[in-house]
Amino acid sequence: MTLRNSGRRAFLRGVGGLALGLPLLEYTHEKAWAQTLGRARRLVVVFNHGGETMCMQKSGLRAGNPKVPDYDPAMPQIDHWLPKPGSTFGVAHEIFEGTDLESKLTVIRGLDNAAARKGRYGGDHGLSNTTSLTARASGCEDGASASGDKCPGGDEAETATGASIDWVAAQRLQKTQGGPSNPLALFVPGHYYGSGFFWGEKGEQRTEGEINPRTAWNALFAGVTSGEPDPEAVLRRELKVSMLNSVMDGYKRFSGKLGQADKRILDAHFDHLSSLEREISGLELSAQCVVPGQPADLEDGGQQEKLAPLHAQLIVAALRCGACNVANLQIADILTPWAPSGLQLESAYDIGHSLGHWVSDLGDPANVPRWELEMKENRAWRMGLVKIIADGLNSPDFLEDGAPLLDNSLIFYSNEFSTGGIHSSTDGPYMLLGGAGGYLKTGRFVELHKERLKNPASLEAGSSASTNDLYITLLNALGAADTEFGDMQFAYRKGPITELLA
Numbered sequence: 001m002t003l004r005n006s007g008r009r010a011f012l013r014g015v016g017g018l019a020l021g022l023p024l025l026e027y028t029h030e031k032a033w034a035q036t037l038g039r040a041r042r043l044v045v046v047f048n049h050g051g052e053t054m055c056m057q058k059s060g061l062r063a064g065n066p067k068v069p070d071y072d073p074a075m076p077q078i079d080h081w082l083p084k085p086g087s088t089f090g091v092a093h094e095i096f097e098g099t100d101l102e103s104k105l106t107v108i109r110g111l112d113n114a115a116a117r118k119g120r121y122g123g124d125h126g127l128s129n130t131t132s133l134t135a136r137a138s139g140c141e142d143g144a145s146a147s148g149d150k151c152p153g154g155d156e157a158e159t160a161t162g163a164s165i166d167w168v169a170a171q172r173l174q175k176t177q178g179g180p181s182n183p184l185a186l187f188v189p190g191h192y193y194g195s196g197f198f199w200g201e202k203g204e205q206r207t208e209g210e211i212n213p214r215t216a217w218n219a220l221f222a223g224v225t226s227g228e229p230d231p232e233a234v235l236r237r238e239l240k241v242s243m244l245n246s247v248m249d250g251y252k253r254f255s256g257k258l259g260q261a262d263k264r265i266l267d268a269h270f271d272h273l274s275s276l277e278r279e280i281s282g283l284e285l286s287a288q289c290v291v292p293g294q295p296a297d298l299e300d301g302g303q304q305e306k307l308a309p310l311h312a313q314l315i316v317a318a319l320r321c322g323a324c325n326v327a328n329l330q331i332a333d334i335l336t337p338w339a340p341s342g343l344q345l346e347s348a349y350d351i352g353h354s355l356g357h358w359v360s361d362l363g364d365p366a367n368v369p370r371w372e373l374e375m376k377e378n379r380a381w382r383m384g385l386v387k388i389i390a391d392g393l394n395s396p397d398f399l400e401d402g403a404p405l406l407d408n409s410l411i412f413y414s415n416e417f418s419t420g421g422i423h424s425s426t427d428g429p430y431m432l433l434g435g436a437g438g439y440l441k442t443g444r445f446v447e448l449h450k451e452r453l454k455n456p457a458s459l460e461a462g463s464s465a466s467t468n469d470l471y472i473t474l475l476n477a478l479g480a481a482d483t484e485f486g487d488m489q490f491a492y493r494k495g496p497i498t499e500l501l502a
Contacts, residue, residue, distance in 0.1 A: 040410045040479075041409065042173070043326045045327075047416075048382055049416050051417030051419060052081070052420060093107060093383070104433055105443060106432040107429070107446065108432070112426050112428065112463040114135075114466040115127075115468075115486065123423050124423050126154070129194045130161075134164050134203055135467045135487065136162040139160070141153060141159050162198070163200060166327075170183045173325040179323075184318050186328070186330070187208050187330045188308045211298075212297065213311055220314065226291050288322070289321035292317045309388055311329055315392075316392030320392075333351045356417075356421030356422075386411060386431075406433065411432065413432075414430050428467075448497070463492070466492045468490050468492075469495065469497050472484065472495060
């Protein structure tokens with residue numbers, strides 16, 4: 001190369017040209033190795049049936065149908081998803097407080113499942129389960145026409161008109177990093193109105209998921225042995241070392257032709273790169289695939305307390321071993337009589353959804369503490385399953401580019417309704433765990449509710465984003481270039497939710 005003008009120009013045209021063609025900026029700014037990709041490599045979707053038991057509106061008429069009251073005015077105003085005084089997160093998230101997961105948690109409020117909200121009286125079970133994860137209007141099985149705005153076969157006969165977020169995410173990740181094109185699907189059984197997961201370009205396959213953890217283990221790990229470090233991780237380490245060595249050789253060749261000021265900058269870069277080279281060369285890569293022991297043979301009914309944690313552990317093992325890029329865990333509408341208090345509400349329904357209905361009929365305020373305790377315990381058990389998955393991916397014993405797998409992952413937790421007792425699809429509570437390779441800013445509560453931003457005590461409707469917008473954001477966090485998801489007539493933002501981005 002013919003050198004002209006100053007040594008600075010030589011640096012920019014020579015070594016700088018080489019350096020800018022590599023991800024050197026990540027190294028010199030000392031970002032975590034997990035963030036060099038800048039996107040998540042895996043997704044877990046945890047979907048709950050029955051709805052949360054929050055009360056966001058004290059009076060008024062249900063959105064979409066001005067003739068139907070929101071709920072009994074005796075219902076107490078309790079919203080455990082809003083931050084506690086002086087805290088980042090709410091009562092609902094106490095299981096993560098003080099743990100390593102707290103800084104990797106994001107709670108989102110002010111989102112509508114608009115596809116259900118704009119349907120029959122603001123949503124019901126059939127609408128919820130076919131729209132929550134697809135962000136599209138629902139249809140009827142066998143091409144039947146809705147009668148009175150409802151399928152002839154009832155809630156269970158409603159079906160989706162497009163794929164759910166888990167299936168779409170699996171397609172995107174399969175194209176970029178290989179692996180299965182379908183998610184791993186597991187199910188904690190009980191009462192529900194049809195699965196919320198739909199696979200295929202048009203959502204034609206309603207997918208419930210495997211109940212028996214033994215059957216799931218056999219499909220995932222039969223004949224598989226715990227392995228050596230991920231060959232791709234070893235290759236990436238060697239390439240990084242080789243790349244840094246090449247850049248440093250280039251620095252050496254040009255350093256004698258630079259001015260003193262530029263040479264001091266170059267020497268500082270060289271020292272930093274040398275340090276990084278030694279750090280990477282000495283990085284011990286752990287074995288990612290550790291096959292768990294064969295779990296118990298649990299078919300179903302009444303054994304949810306035992307099989308649900310096994311499902312969570314299987315998801316962790318499958319992701320570590322690369323058996324899937326995307327997994328989903330579906331939790332039915334169940335009560336939790338094994339919870340510490342051992343309470344079981346007296347209700348016309350022997351299902352988890354009765355928590356939402358029972359609170360509407362409390363009448364005597366003296367009954368509220370008992371209801372609230374059982375509601376908290378039911379949610380804490382579900383959150384505990386999320387924590388098993390998050391802890392497993394956050395383990396320091398299973399690193400990816402020097403960071404826990406959770407840093408390059410996303411766990412998405414959602415529910416059928418925001419307020420179960422009134423079938424409300426407005427202002428839903430959503431939760432994310434994981435940094436998506438640094439794409440999302442974590443450790444915070446994100447309020448997207450326009451009215452609550454102006455007045456924290458507001459009980460009015462006022463969400464500023466929809467699930468369409470959220471799912472576009474999640475796909476972008478996985479490295480996909482999607483600008484649409486579901487039926488965009490339901491999208492409020494018509495694009496990603498920028499408040500979630502780093």
